[in-house]
Amino acid sequence: MSKKSYVGQRMSYDGDLCTTCFLGEVNDRSGAWIGVEWDNPGRGKHNGTHSGKKYFECRNKSSTAGSFIKHSRRADASQSFLDSLRKKYSLAVEGGEPFNQKSISISGKIVEEVGFEKIEKQLSNLSQLRVVLLNGLCIAGLEAQPFLSFDFAQKSVQSIIALDLHIVELDLSKNLLEDFADVVGICYALQQTLKVLTLNLFRPRLKSPFTSPEKLAELFAPFKMHNLRSLSLCANQLSTPDTPVPGLSSSPLSILNLSSNHISSLDFLAMLQATDATSTPTLETLILRSNPITTLDSSKASFSLPSIQTLDLSYTLLPSLQTLDPLPRLFPALKSLLISNTPLTTNNKNNNNNLTSSPAIIARIASLTSLNHSAVTPAVRQNAELAYLNSIASEIVAAPTLEAKDRIRGVMNPRFAELCANYGEPDILSRSTTATEVAVATEEEGGDGKNVFPPRSLGARLLVCNFYMEDKAEAGGMIRRTREVPKTVDIYRLKGIAGRLFGMNPVRFSLVWERDERLGSPDRVDDDEAVAAAVGAADRDERTNNAAAIYNTRSVSLREGSQEIGFYIEDKEACIRVKPTIS
Numbered sequence: 001m002s003k004k005s006y007v008g009q010r011m012s013y014d015g016d017l018c019t020t021c022f023l024g025e026v027n028d029r030s031g032a033w034i035g036v037e038w039d040n041p042g043r044g045k046h047n048g049t050h051s052g053k054k055y056f057e058c059r060n061k062s063s064t065a066g067s068f069i070k071h072s073r074r075a076d077a078s079q080s081f082l083d084s085l086r087k088k089y090s091l092a093v094e095g096g097e098p099f100n101q102k103s104i105s106i107s108g109k110i111v112e113e114v115g116f117e118k119i120e121k122q123l124s125n126l127s128q129l130r131v132v133l134l135n136g137l138c139i140a141g142l143e144a145q146p147f148l149s150f151d152f153a154q155k156s157v158q159s160i161i162a163l164d165l166h167i168v169e170l171d172l173s174k175n176l177l178e179d180f181a182d183v184v185g186i187c188y189a190l191q192q193t194l195k196v197l198t199l200n201l202f203r204p205r206l207k208s209p210f211t212s213p214e215k216l217a218e219l220f221a222p223f224k225m226h227n228l229r230s231l232s233l234c235a236n237q238l239s240t241p242d243t244p245v246p247g248l249s250s251s252p253l254s255i256l257n258l259s260s261n262h263i264s265s266l267d268f269l270a271m272l273q274a275t276d277a278t279s280t281p282t283l284e285t286l287i288l289r290s291n292p293i294t295t296l297d298s299s300k301a302s303f304s305l306p307s308i309q310t311l312d313l314s315y316t317l318l319p320s321l322q323t324l325d326p327l328p329r330l331f332p333a334l335k336s337l338l339i340s341n342t343p344l345t346t347n348n349k350n351n352n353n354n355l356t357s358s359p360a361i362i363a364r365i366a367s368l369t370s371l372n373h374s375a376v377t378p379a380v381r382q383n384a385e386l387a388y389l390n391s392i393a394s395e396i397v398a399a400p401t402l403e404a405k406d407r408i409r410g411v412m413n414p415r416f417a418e419l420c421a422n423y424g425e426p427d428i429l430s431r432s433t434t435a436t437e438v439a440v441a442t443e444e445e446g447g448d449g450k451n452v453f454p455p456r457s458l459g460a461r462l463l464v465c466n467f468y469m470e471d472k473a474e475a476g477g478m479i480r481r482t483r484e485v486p487k488t489v490d491i492y493r494l495k496g497i498a499g500r501l502f503g504m505n506p507v508r509f510s511l512v513w514e515r516d517e518r519l520g521s522p523d524r525v526d527d528d529e530a531v532a533a534a535v536g537a538a539d540r541d542e543r544t545n546n547a548a549a550i551y552n553t554r555s556v557s558l559r560e561g562s563q564e565i566g567f568y569i570e571d572k573e574a575c576i577r578v579k580p581t582i583s
Contacts, residue, residue: 008205010176012076012138016043019203021056032071039201041065059237078140078176081186131169139175141182153185160189168193173200180204195227200234230255237262257287264292270303285310292317296326312338319343321360325414336370363388389419393426463487467498469578487566491558494565498578511558512577
């Protein structure tokens with residue numbers, strides 16, 4: 001145990017990392033104790049409370065994140081960045097002996113290693129390393145102890161630069177780093193080549209004299225991450241990571257991973273905006289999964305990141321579809337959204353109708369081309385938007401007051417006006433109004449009673465399917481069912497609908513579309529006035545009866561396939577026979 005222990009110190013005991021939260025005596029226990037919060041919340045025994053007394057506060061809310069450790073217990077030795085790099089990759093350790101001396105045995109037989117000497121020699125040339133994984137090696141910083149002074153840090157940085165390293169990908173996760181100045185110093189020495197930085201399970205001190213933007217700028221004034229493309233800061237207990245990171249705003253960062261933190265607001269993303277008119281934002285992928293985010297509203301009205309195309313909000317706490325409304329403003333170029341395992345998706349149904357969350361999300365965000373790794377094709381988008389528009393109409397009908405109806409049209413569904421412009425505003429009718437009453441009302445207004453719906457409305461895109469199946473046991477010798485379906489439904493789905501209506505397996509019947517087709521005749525005169533003049537008004541009734549003879553029922557088999565029903569049927573109503581197959 002180090003003689004200079006302090007609150008906030010990062011420690012490791014038998015490979016388990018922890019942060020010092022308390023130093024002193026504990027009731028009913030003799031000697032000096034250290035209260036720690038483990039990185040693994042299931043490692044401890046309590047949350048800082050012992051025998052009813054609160055000794056320290058754990059940042060993790062688990063009831064088993066804390067423990068007391070005797071001050072005399074020896075902790076794992078810490079090491080510097082360069083020491084860990086040499087020990088893992090260089091042969092020149094401890095008199096030239098290879099670092100890995102452990103033999104491999106299988107069923108009691110020693111396995112002969114062939115060719116590993118060549119690999120170790122290649123890795124021992126540190127200047128040729130491109131991918132360096134130093135996770136879990138008890139690295140304390142630039143040196144084997146936390147950041148001490150600016151002069152000391154500059155000397156350590158120069159030692160790293162002197163090695164002429166060309167590291168492209170660096171993993172410093174699960175170490176004893178406790179001051180962000182150490183991380184910035186290491187990146188400063190590798191700034192010319194470093195592209196991918198992984199810094200997960202990093203527990204910086206909440207109050208450090210070296211992590212202020214002014215101090216960091218003073219220490220690393222020319223620091224610019226010219227090549228950094230990906231930055232991972234997962235499981236770091238970050239709540240408001242709004243401290244500007246030197247060099248980050250000028251780096252061409254394209255992927256930022258902030259999963260499993262304590263982030264509840266998106267205001268910190270304002271620091272990633274372009275700082276001047278000449279700079280162009282490059283961040284394309286933002287990962288915020290497993291954060292306690294309940295709202296996407298930002299207090300900074302002008303905040304926007306037009307470069308982001310992929311956003312991961314899985315395992316967050318977003319409660320409803322309305323919380324997604326700020327996304328088009330915050331991320332206008334958003335194409336891919338991951339939002340599984342959140343309250344708004346696990347509830348599966350929208351609060352006021354039977355529309356599932358996926359089509360509702362697609363309809364509310366016009367720019368999406370992918371949702372939860374599923375492609376949003378033009379056909380998928382059209383069906384989703386039509387279903388969503390229909391659900392809004394149902395909500396408006398059910399709303400008790402005009403104020404509530406206007407709120408549904410506007411605040412609760414911002415794309416309602418846009419969707420109405422694209423597809424036509426749906427006829428919002430009372431549930432008690434029948435189609436016959438509407439047709440009569442239309443005739444009274446001077447119409448023919450047939451065009452009840454506007455040409456571009458949802459009603460005009462529906463097909464009334466009158467299904468029937470012959471059954472001698474039923475009255476009239478047949479069973480009839482009626483169902484309205486969109487004309488975009490394919491034959492496979494239409495058979496499924498018919499199967500549910502008649503309680504039959506779709507493989508045991510076929511569908512036949514029947515229509516009355518008029519047969520032409522060269523001797524037939526279609527002009528009523530000409531007929532009346534030729535045969536006389538007395539023969540008009542006989543002609544009418546004979547007219548029925550020139551109509552014939554035509555049957556068209558609807559073969560199973562992905563072809564839409566609207567390809568076959570252009571009318572608004574169709575008679576479809578359900579024909580059982582002979583087994």
